[in-house]
Structures are given as C-alpha cells and as structure tokens.
Amino acid sequence: MTFSVISPPTCIMKILGFIMMMMITGSVFSEAGVYNVLNYGATSYNKGDSSNAFLKAWNLACAESGKPTILIPEKWTFLVYPVNFQGPCKAKNVVFMLSGTIVAPELPSVWKGRDTSKWLIFGGVNGLIVDGYGVIDGRGKGWWDQSCKHNTWKGCTSLAPTAISFHGCNDSTVKNIHITNSAQVHMYLGRLRDFGVDNIKIQAPWWTPNTDGIHIQASSNLGISNSVIGSGDDCISVGDYTSNVWISKISCGPGHGISIGSLGKDSNFVQVSGIHVSDSYFDRTTNGARIKTWQVGRGYAQDITFKNLQFYKVRNPIIIDQNYCDVRNDCKEQVTGVKIRNVTYSTLYGTSDTDIAINLKCSKSVPCSEIWMDNIHLANAVTGKQVTASCYNAYGREFDVVPGHCLLKSAPTTSGL
Ligand SMILES: *[C@@H]1O[C@H](CO)[C@@H](O)[C@H](O)[C@H]1NC(C)=O
Ligand SMILES: *[C@@H]1O[C@H](CO)[C@@H](O)[C@H](O)[C@H]1NC(C)=O
Numbered sequence: 001m002t003f004s005v006i007s008p009p010t011c012i013m014k015i016l017g018f019i020m021m022m023m024i025t026g027s028v029f030s031e032a033g034v035y036n037v038l039n040y041g042a043t044s045y046n047k048g049d050s051s052n053a054f055l056k057a058w059n060l061a062c063a064e065s066g067k068p069t070i071l072i073p074e075k076w077t078f079l080v081y082p083v084n085f086q087g088p089c090k091a092k093n094v095v096f097m098l099s100g101t102i103v104a105p106e107l108p109s110v111w112k113g114r115d116t117s118k119w120l121i122f123g124g125v126n127g128l129i130v131d132g133y134g135v136i137d138g139r140g141k142g143w144w145d146q147s148c149k150h151n152t153w154k155g156c157t158s159l160a161p162t163a164i165s166f167h168g169c170n171d172s173t174v175k176n177i178h179i180t181n182s183a184q185v186h187m188y189l190g191r192l193r194d195f196g197v198d199n200i201k202i203q204a205p206w207w208t209p210n211t212d213g214i215h216i217q218a219s220s221n222l223g224i225s226n227s228v229i230g231s232g233d234d235c236i237s238v239g240d241y242t243s244n245v246w247i248s249k250i251s252c253g254p255g256h257g258i259s260i261g262s263l264g265k266d267s268n269f270v271q272v273s274g275i276h277v278s279d280s281y282f283d284r285t286t287n288g289a290r291i292k293t294w295q296v297g298r299g300y301a302q303d304i305t306f307k308n309l310q311f312y313k314v315r316n317p318i319i320i321d322q323n324y325c326d327v328r329n330d331c332k333e334q335v336t337g338v339k340i341r342n343v344t345y346s347t348l349y350g351t352s353d354t355d356i357a358i359n360l361k362c363s364k365s366v367p368c369s370e371i372w373m374d375n376i377h378l379a380n381a382v383t384g385k386q387v388t389a390s391c392y393n394a395y396g397r398e399f400d401v402v403p404g405h406c407l408l409k410s411a412p413t414t415s416g417l
Helices: 006-027 049-065 142-144
Strands: 034-038 069-073 077-079 083-086 095-100 101-103 118-123 128-131 136-139 162-167 173-176 179-181 187-189 193-197 201-203 214-217 221-230 235-237 243-252 256-262 269-283 287-294 298-314 316-324 339-352 356-361 369-381 387-390 395-400
Touching: 049 069, 049 083, 095 243, 118 287, 187 193, 214 221, 214 243, 221 339, 235 243, 243 256, 256 269, 256 298, 269 287, 287 298, 287 339, 298 316, 316 339, 387 395
Parallel strands: 034 069, 069 095, 077 101, 083 118, 095 128, 101 136, 118 162, 128 173, 136 179, 162 187, 173 193, 179 201, 187 214, 193 221, 201 221, 214 235, 221 243, 235 256, 243 269, 256 287, 269 298, 287 316, 298 339, 316 356, 339 369, 356 387, 369 395
Antiparallel strands: none
16 A cells, blocks of 8 residues: 555545545435345344344345445344355345344254254355444353253253354455354354455353354465454364465454364365464463364475464463374374474564473474474563473474474475375
8 A cells, every 4th residue: 555645635625525425325324225124124132033134134135236235233132043144146245234233042942953053154155245343142151051061961062053154255354343152163264265354353251162263164365353352262273275364463362372273183185374373462372373283184284474473371372283182092193194394483472371382292203394483482471480392203493492492403304295
C-alpha cells in the first residue's frame, strides 16, 4: 500500500465522498440486497428456533446476483438449530453480517438423528464474507458435562458440534466476530483455498474438553491474524494436507498453544508445508510452538517458521513430539514416521513453566533435520531456577540460544522421506 500526502481541499472532498458513501450503504440496509432474518420469521431466542428464517434469508441471498447481505441485526439474540448454509451462490460475494447474537440449543438431545459434529456450516460458498461484531455462542455446557474426557459412563460422548465450519469455501474471509463456549472445536476450516481470518475473538474456559480455537485441515493459502484465542485445547491446530498458512499477531491463552498436528494418525501420507507462525503471545499455555506427529504416519511436515514469539509461563515453549501417541503402552518405537525438516525458530523470548524449555523428541528412524534456531532467550518462570534444552535425533544449527545448544550437527541422510 502506498500513502501520498493529500492537499487539504482534496482531503475534504474525500471525506465528503466517504460520508455520502456511508449514507448510501446505510440506506441500502433497508432495501433489496439485504436479507434481514427478522423479515423471514426469526424471533427472539426465548421464543424458539430461528433456523428456518435464517435458511430462507440465505437461500434468497444466495440466488441473487449483485452483493447480497444476510443481516443478523444487532441487539437481537437468535436460537439456531444445526443448519447448513450451502453454496454455490450466484453472486461473486455473499456477506453474512453478524451484528447480533446466535446461540446454539442448550440440550445435546436436539442433535438426535443429526450430525453431532456440526452446528453452523458454510459449504461450497466462494467469496463469502462473514463480518460484524456479533457473537456466536455454542452454549456447550451440556456437551462438556457428558464428554468422555471428563466421564467414563456409557452414555458419554467424544464427538460434539463444532460451532462454525467452513468446507470448500474459497476466496473468503471471516472477520470481527466473537465465538464463545463451543461444544467442541470453535472454528473448522476444511478444504479451503485463499481464506482469511482477521480480528476475531474465541473464548471458552480453560478446562473445557477439546474446544480448539481454530482447526485447519486440507487447505492452502490461509491467513489468520490479529486475533485473541483462549480455550481448553489448541488455540490453533494445523492438520494434514495443509500448505501456506500465515498465522500472525495471535494472543493465545488459556489453551494448549499453536500446534502443527497431530499429523499422520491414520498412518496416512502427511503433506504439510509452509506454515508460518509469527508475532504472537502465549499466556500460561501448555505449549508454545509445537509440532506433533504420530509414529504410524508417513510423509512430511516441512518449511515451517516460528518467529517473534513471546511466552509467559508456558509449560513447553518449544516442543516437537514425533512419537505422539495418546494410548498408553501402545507407543513402542516404530520404523515409520512423519519426516520433519526445515523448521526455523527465530527470536523467541519469555518464560518456561517447566525446567525443559526446549524439548525436541524426534524418532531414530526418521530424525528431524534442518532445524534452525536463532536468537532464543528462555528463562525459568521461577526466579533462580535454570532451564535446559533436550534434543533426541534432531539435527541442525543454532546461534544465540539460551538455555543452550542441543542439536546434533552433522546432517543425516534423508532416508525415510
Ligand atoms: C476451491 O478451490 C479448490 C482448489 O483450487 C477447488 O478444487 C474447489 O473446487 C474450489 N471450491 C469451490 C467451491 O469452487
Ligand atoms: C525452508 O523453509 C523456508 C520457509 O520457512 C523456505 O523459504 C525455504 O525455501 C526452505 N528451504 C529449503 C532448503 O527447503
């Protein structure tokens, strides 16, 4: 972007033009092109389900050319049952203007006979713009209470609805919204290309089960920026078949940190590359910069950068776990593994809540290679206590690293790739 000095008269003209434009767009809200859910039968949440009204507004907007807007008006709260906003739509852009609040059904029984993994879905819509300063409230308590993570009784559930899912939506953006208390994952991004998330807020209590902030799967060219995420699981997790993701200016915590993985769980051929995490802050999270892969996986996770990160009392500020396994006693050393190579850690500062600030656990058969560390300064959160670096089968180079060096220097052969 270039900025030029504008002379005062031109400046006034520009401001007047801007005001007129605002007046025009303001008046458009009551005209054609705007589909206010109230006009299609939506009612206050205490009067019942508004999903049919939302769908009616969606279907009309989706069939319109021009730039249709579905409006969820401010100061209103709507109860919406599981719903699928399906594309493709006719217009190049469809705006979902969330100014009010959408709440989920409180009782898990509402999902009986439905897909329990989802609540609000956008599928196959290109040029979608989700905007507005409204709230999506998953009211997940009913699901948390019966989660198998907290219970062992027979009726416990492991799969609960993701608050908002985007499937196969290209050239789209989500901005300014607030998502809270999801039953499980807050936002799922799957099979997307050219997708941006900016200035959003995600909040759930730290103890809530599997409530990842944002999970990415099978997508490329994504940007996630300027967002505040605190939940009971990963703030952001990057899944298989994902490339070119830029994550920046995230404030993460509480939660499990920003995680690449877990990858390769189904012994699939992992292809993850070009993941960049920068300019972010981690507040008392369990992990900071984390990569975790399953031993049974194959393929690669490569060309990854973690840059300009600040940690405050983080349990594992820098961690690679290439032998990830969530079943006890079933994690014997295997000959397969996801190759982790070309990972850069640069300018990482702050405090560790455990004595091991750098912990790279790579496999013997498929070691980590081309690990670059530069300008890393980590201290123990407890004053006077030291921190250490621990590396297994990790090769690379490092400069100016506190707590000290631990990488192996000679590059191994790339067998196992
Ligand atoms: C989005 O882009 C991908 C990759 O180019 C393509 O395969 C997919 O069909 C596109 N989705 C839509 C809804 O157009
Ligand atoms: C290593 O990864 C960076 C991106 O983090 C990329 O620009 C560079 O080309 C990669 N280097 C090699 C040798 O693959």
